[in-house]
Amino acid sequence: MEHRFSEHTRASLPDRVRAWQQAKFGMFIHWGLYAIPARGEWVQFAEGLPAEEYGQYAPQFDPSGFDAAEWVALAKAAGQKYLVFTAKHHDGFCMWNTALTDYNIVKASPFGRDPIAELAAECERQGLTFGVYYSVKDWHHQDYPTRYTYRTKRHPDGFHGRPKTDADFMKYMDYMEGQLRELMTGYGRIGTLWFDWYGDAFEREDERERARQIIDMVHDLQPDCVVNDRLGGVGADFTTAEQTIPGSAGDRPWEACMTVAGSWGYSANDTVKDGPTLIRDLVDIAGKGGNYLLNVGPNEQGRIGEAEAASLREVGRWLEANGESVHGTAAGPSMRWEPNLAAATRRPGKEYLHLDSWPEDGRIFYNQALRTVTGAYLLADPECTPLPVDVHHRSVMIRLPAEAPASVGNVIVLSYEEH
CATH class of the missing domain: 3.20.20.80 (Glycosidases)
Structure with a gap:
C-alpha cells in the first residue's frame, strides 16, 4: 500500500x-x-x-x-x-x-x-x-x-x-x-x-x-x-x-x-x-x-x-x-501504471507530469486527473503554447508535438480549476 x-x-x-x-x-x-x-x-x-x-x-x-x-x-x-x-x-x-x-x-x-x-x-x-x-x-x-x-x-x-x-x-x-x-x-x-x-x-x-x-x-x-x-x-x-x-x-x-x-x-x-x-x-x-x-x-x-x-x-x-x-511542490500520485511518465508533482492549481520518454504516437494518457483541467503546456516552453487535451472520466489525453524539445526531463503542466 x-x-x-x-x-x-x-x-x-x-x-x-x-x-x-x-x-x-x-x-x-x-x-x-x-x-x-x-x-x-x-x-x-x-x-x-x-x-x-x-x-x-x-x-x-x-x-x-x-x-x-x-x-x-x-x-x-x-x-x-x-x-x-x-x-x-x-x-x-x-x-x-x-x-x-x-x-x-x-x-x-x-x-x-x-x-x-x-x-x-x-x-x-x-x-x-x-x-x-x-x-x-x-x-x-x-x-x-x-x-x-x-x-x-x-x-x-x-x-x-x-x-x-x-x-x-x-x-x-x-x-x-x-x-x-x-x-x-x-x-x-x-x-x-x-x-x-x-x-x-x-x-x-x-x-x-x-x-x-x-x-x-x-x-x-x-x-x-x-x-x-x-x-x-x-x-x-x-x-x-x-x-x-x-x-x-x-x-x-x-x-x-x-x-x-x-x-x-x-x-x-x-x-x-x-x-x-x-x-x-x-x-x-x-x-x-x-x-x-x-x-x-x-x-x-x-x-x-x-x-x-x-x-x-x-x-x-x-x-x-x-x-x-520541483521546488516547493508536493508528491503526486504513483506513476506505476502510467506509460511514458516517470513522476508527478503538485502545487495548488497545477500538476506537473514528468516524462521518462516521448510517446511514439504523440499522446500522453493520464488516468488520475481528478479535478477540472483548464489547460496544458510544456513547462520549458517560454510561450506556454497550449497543448490539445481530450478530457475523459477522471482522465485526460494530452497531444504533444512530434519532436521532444529536450532529450531528458520534459515536463507537462496541467492547470486545474481552483475550488
Missing part, C-alpha cells in the same frame, strides 16, 4: 520541516583528512589504521585550492537550496576551530583556517541555508566505546583507532554536546543537523535521555534547525535513505542522500554520474515527496572535480527551465 501525507499531516508539521521540504534539493559535502589518501572516507577503517598512523595526514593537509565561494556558487548553479558539510566524520578529525580538541583543521594542519566559518558566511551571502553533518561514531576519541562501532570479520568487536577498555560513553556525550553547542552558536543560522552512525548506542534509556537533552539544546539555540534520524531516532524531523530511492513515499518527511561519484569522500578512481541520471533521480524523489541531498567529495586541494561540477551544472540548467515542477 502506498502512504502519502494527508493535508492534515502537512499542516501539523513544524514550520522548520515544512520550510526544509520546500527546498527539495541540497548539496552534501564530505571532506576531511581522507581526501589525502584518496580512497574514500572509510579508509582508516578499511585499512585498520591506528590513530597515530592515520593522524599523520593532518600535518600534510594544506588545501590551497579551497574556495568557499566557488563551492557555494556551484551549489547555486546546480539549483540546490541548502548545503550540509561534514563537521566531523568517523575519523574524529574536526573541520572547524573547536576548543574541545586539538585534533582539528585549524590547530593540527598547516592550513590553519576554519572552512565551516567560511562556508557559513558564503551560504549567507549567496542565499543558501547552511547545515552540518556530525558523526556520532568517533574512531579517535577514547571515550567512544569500541563496541559501538561497526563489527566485521576483521574487527569482530568493532574498530577504534585509539581503543580504551574503560571508555565512558556519557563522557563522550558531554564532548559531543560541547561541540554541537559550538556549531550551533558560532556560525550563524544552522538549517540542518545531520547525525551519522551510532552503532549500538542509544539502546539504554539513560543514553536516549541524554540524546533528548542534546536535541533540546539544539532547538533552543537553533529553533529552525531540522534534525535527521541518526541519533538513535531521538528528536528526528525526517528519515534518511542512503544511496537508494524508496519505492514509494512514506508517512514521514524524508530525504535521500546519494553521491555524484561512487564514494562519499574523494576517491581517485571513482566514476561520476552524468547529468541525465541525476535529473531522473531528482524527479523520482520529488515525485515521492522527498528531498534530495546530493554529495560531492572535494580532493585534498579542496577542489570539486570538474566531472562532478559539470553534471551538477547540467541539473542546474534543467532546473532553470523546470524548477517550478
Whole structure:
C-alpha cells in the first residue's frame, strides 16, 4: 500500500520541516583528512589504521585550492537550496576551530583556517541555508566505546583507532554536546543537523535521555534547525535513505542522500554520474515527496572535480527551465501504471507530469486527473503554447508535438480549476 501525507499531516508539521521540504534539493559535502589518501572516507577503517598512523595526514593537509565561494556558487548553479558539510566524520578529525580538541583543521594542519566559518558566511551571502553533518561514531576519541562501532570479520568487536577498555560513553556525550553547542552558536543560522552512525548506542534509556537533552539544546539555540534520524531516532524531523530511492513515499518527511561519484569522500578512481541520471533521480524523489541531498567529495586541494561540477551544472540548467515542477511542490500520485511518465508533482492549481520518454504516437494518457483541467503546456516552453487535451472520466489525453524539445526531463503542466 502506498502512504502519502494527508493535508492534515502537512499542516501539523513544524514550520522548520515544512520550510526544509520546500527546498527539495541540497548539496552534501564530505571532506576531511581522507581526501589525502584518496580512497574514500572509510579508509582508516578499511585499512585498520591506528590513530597515530592515520593522524599523520593532518600535518600534510594544506588545501590551497579551497574556495568557499566557488563551492557555494556551484551549489547555486546546480539549483540546490541548502548545503550540509561534514563537521566531523568517523575519523574524529574536526573541520572547524573547536576548543574541545586539538585534533582539528585549524590547530593540527598547516592550513590553519576554519572552512565551516567560511562556508557559513558564503551560504549567507549567496542565499543558501547552511547545515552540518556530525558523526556520532568517533574512531579517535577514547571515550567512544569500541563496541559501538561497526563489527566485521576483521574487527569482530568493532574498530577504534585509539581503543580504551574503560571508555565512558556519557563522557563522550558531554564532548559531543560541547561541540554541537559550538556549531550551533558560532556560525550563524544552522538549517540542518545531520547525525551519522551510532552503532549500538542509544539502546539504554539513560543514553536516549541524554540524546533528548542534546536535541533540546539544539532547538533552543537553533529553533529552525531540522534534525535527521541518526541519533538513535531521538528528536528526528525526517528519515534518511542512503544511496537508494524508496519505492514509494512514506508517512514521514524524508530525504535521500546519494553521491555524484561512487564514494562519499574523494576517491581517485571513482566514476561520476552524468547529468541525465541525476535529473531522473531528482524527479523520482520529488515525485515521492522527498528531498534530495546530493554529495560531492572535494580532493585534498579542496577542489570539486570538474566531472562532478559539470553534471551538477547540467541539473542546474534543467532546473532553470523546470524548477517550478520541483521546488516547493508536493508528491503526486504513483506513476506505476502510467506509460511514458516517470513522476508527478503538485502545487495548488497545477500538476506537473514528468516524462521518462516521448510517446511514439504523440499522446500522453493520464488516468488520475481528478479535478477540472483548464489547460496544458510544456513547462520549458517560454510561450506556454497550449497543448490539445481530450478530457475523459477522471482522465485526460494530452497531444504533444512530434519532436521532444529536450532529450531528458520534459515536463507537462496541467492547470486545474481552483475550488
